[in-house]
Every structure is written in C-alpha cells, then in structure tokens.
Amino acid sequence: MNYKKLIISLTVPQFAGLLGSFFTSSAISVWYANLLKPSFNPPNWIFGPVWISLYILMGISVYLVWNSNNKKSKMALNLFWIHLVFNSSWSIIFFGLKNTGFAFLNIIILLIFIFVLILKFWKIDRLASYLLIPYILWVGFASVLNYFIWTLNALL
Numbered sequence: 001m002n003y004k005k006l007i008i009s010l011t012v013p014q015f016a017g018l019l020g021s022f023f024t025s026s027a028i029s030v031w032y033a034n035l036l037k038p039s040f041n042p043p044n045w046i047f048g049p050v051w052i053s054l055y056i057l058m059g060i061s062v063y064l065v066w067n068s069n070n071k072k073s074k075m076a077l078n079l080f081w082i083h084l085v086f087n088s089s090w091s092i093i094f095f096g097l098k099n100t101g102f103a104f105l106n107i108i109i110l111l112i113f114i115f116v117l118i119l120k121f122w123k124i125d126r127l128a129s130y131l132l133i134p135y136i137l138w139v140g141f142a143s144v145l146n147y148f149i150w151t152l153n154a155l156l
Helices: 003-028 044-066 073-096 100-122 126-130 133-152
Strands: none
Touching: 003 044, 003 073, 044 073, 044 100, 044 126, 044 133, 073 100, 100 126, 100 133
C-alpha cells in the first residue's frame, strides 16, 4: 500500500468539497432559503454527510487507479483531477455567483466527466469504477434538482 498516494487521494477530493462549502455555507440561510424549490428537495442537513461520503469513495477510487500501475491510468487520473475543478466550481457558480442556469450547465459537464471516469476506471480497476456509481447517481439527482430550482426561479 502506498500511503502517500492514499493520503493525497483521500485529501484532494475533500479539499475540493471544502472549497465549494465556503461559497455554500454563507448562501444557505439567506439566498438559498428564499428560492422556490421542488417538493423532492431534501433537507439541507443531508448534503454535508452525503458529500463527505462521496468524496471518500472518490478518494478510494482514484487511489485504486493511481496505485494500479496500469498504462491507461495516467489519462484517467488527469481526467479525475480536471473533473474536480467542475465539481468545486458548481458550488461557486450556484451559491457564490447565484447563477442557477450556468450552474446547471456546469453540473451537466460534471455528469459527463463522471460517466467518462466510470468507463475509464472500469478498464483499469472495476472496484474503482463501482465506487463512483453513488457519485453519478447523486450528481444525476442534483442535476434534476438544479434544473427545477433554475426553472422555478427564472422569473424572480
């Protein structure tokens, strides 16, 4: 086991989440609280534990790929690190800029990245690919939620 790679793999996704949370936390009680939301909008408290769990799964997944010594892993790793930019930037766009339409575009790009990562990781380490399934499901749900928030508040 390569502990240095493991620590980096687990820490960088959590840092990406922490970066996004700086923009989220200040907007939740004021701006976000006043938005119209669909009936299936989960309570605010659920987002933190879900994202922390997903970032842990991402970290384990990227560690498995990074530690695989597979020739295909370099491209997959580069895609993973790039995808984290879209992951963090969603919170900046949605909560920081308060631009739900642009955030929707960003989350669709993120969803595509995750799908491609699952395919790339599958060729390197199947468990790494499986570990990303909860992530794509949650981001798929978040995409639908983002869309409804955008359309419900478009005229406000």
